[in-house]
Amino acid sequence: MFANMTSGLDFQAQALVLRAERQRIIASNIANADTPGYVARDLNFKEAMNNALGGSLHASSTSNNSTTHPQHIALGNAGSSGPSTLAYVAQTQPSLDGNSVDLDRERASFVDNAVRYEATLRFINNDSKTILSAIQGQ
Amino acid sequence: MSMFSIFNVSGSAISAQSQRLNVVASNLANADAVAGPDGQGYKGRQVVFETASMGSDASPGVRVSAIRESNEPLRKVHNPGHPSADADGYVTQSNVNPIEEMVNMISASRSYQNNVEVMNTAKTLLIKTLQMGQ
Numbered sequence: 001m002f003a004n005m006t007s008g009l010d011f012q013a014q015a016l017v018l019r020a021e022r023q024r025i026i027a028s029n030i031a032n033a034d035t036p037g038y039v040a041r042d043l044n045f046k047e048a049m050n051n052a053l054g055g056s057l058h059a060s061s062t063s064n065n066s067t068t069h070p071q072h073i074a075l076g077n078a079g080s081s082g083p084s085t086l087a088y089v090a091q092t093q094p095s096l097d098g099n100s101v102d103l104d105r106e107r108a109s110f111v112d113n114a115v116r117y118e119a120t121l122r123f124i125n126n127d128s129k130t131i132l133s134a135i136q137g138q
Numbered sequence: 139m140s141m142f143s144i145f146n147v148s149g150s151a152i153s154a155q156s157q158r159l160n161v162v163a164s165n166l167a168n169a170d171a172v173a174g175p176d177g178q179g180y181k182g183r184q185v186v187f188e189t190a191s192m193g194s195d196a197s198p199g200v201r202v203s204a205i206r207e208s209n210e211p212l213r214k215v216h217n218p219g220h221p222s223a224d225a226d227g228y229v230t231q232s233n234v235n236p237i238e239e240m241v242n243m244i245s246a247s248r249s250y251q252n253n254v255e256v257m258n259t260a261k262t263l264l265i266k267t268l269q270m271g272q
Contacts, residue, residue: 016267020141021196023263027144027256028197031151034158034249035187035200086196103252114259121266128271 005131012124014052018045019117025086026110029101036097040089040106048085141267144260146192148253150199155250157202158185162243165234172222173212173230180232182208182239208233 022043032038091100165182173179183205190201210233218227 017140020263023260024140024144024147024194024197027260028147028192028199030252030256031147031200032187032189032198033252034155034245035189038189041196107252110256110259114263117263118266121270124270 005134009124009127009131011053012120012127015049016117016120016124018043018048018052019113019120021048022113023110023117026106026113029089029106030103030110033099033101033103033106036099038099038101040101041086042089042109044085044087051085140194141260141264143192143194143197145257147197147199148257148260150190150192150201151253152250152257154185154187154200154202155246155253158246159243159250161185161205162239162246165239166236166243168232169234169236169239171232172220174222177224177230179212179230180234181212182210182232182234184208210235 022045025041025043029040029042032040089100089102089105092102092105094100161183168180171180185202186204186206187200188203189198192199212233213231214228215231216227217223217229220229223229
């Protein structure tokens with residue numbers, strides 16, 4: 001009974017951890033926007049979420065359709081978790097020093113991810129309030 | 139808590155960019171410097187960035203790996219009345235190109251601002267995370 005109530009919380013908690021991870025990776029891309037030879041990376045959120053939930057996410061996760069953005073290149077399935085969900089971002093405007101960070105896109109991704117992180121937080125807050133009011137029964 | 143390392147990553151970038159700004163300031167300040175008696179004028183300097191590991195392979199930071207001197211030839215200006223002029227009336231000045239330095243300065247300051255914004259966003263998110271369930 002109680003497990004049913006908190007299963008939604010578990011799901012959102014996993015999502016929150018992955019959002020924080022992606023936020024960190026994008027911050028790193030922005031920090032290295034001027035570093036020669038740096039290759040921008042991004043987290044394949046769908047794949048990572050699927051791994052975190054033990055493959056229970058019902059989605060057509062075919063390998064050629066598993067990037068979050070049409071310009072992301074999917075990496076091979078090296079492992080079950082962590083690094084295998086990290087992909088390299090395809091270059092839009094190649095630069096002479098080998099740096100593949102597109103600052104505009106990274107900033108957009110950063111804001112987008114921040115909003116989604118907040119949304120996940122609100123889901124958790126509201127879920128916990130619902131559980132509390134059910135427990136208190138007032 | 140993985141979000142805390144954003145402060146390390148962006149902090150390293152801010153530190154590297156401010157070092158770049160320092161070098162630009164030094165170059166601009168010496169743009170019109172005249173060579174001393176040994177004939178060696180001021181040579182422009184440039185920072186070289188490289189990625190620095192911040193504990194995790196997925197999110198590296200930045201550091202300044204070297205500060206190199208420019209190899210461009212020193213500028214020679216014909217000014218026979220100048221006390222430092224050589225026998226042909228030429229004065230040796232630095233090899234700094236002020237326009238390039240100004241562009242470098244704008245780029246460094248924009249990158250600095252970007253990283254400050256990243257840290258502010260991370261801070262807001264962390265504060266909201268700490269208030270979870272209240």
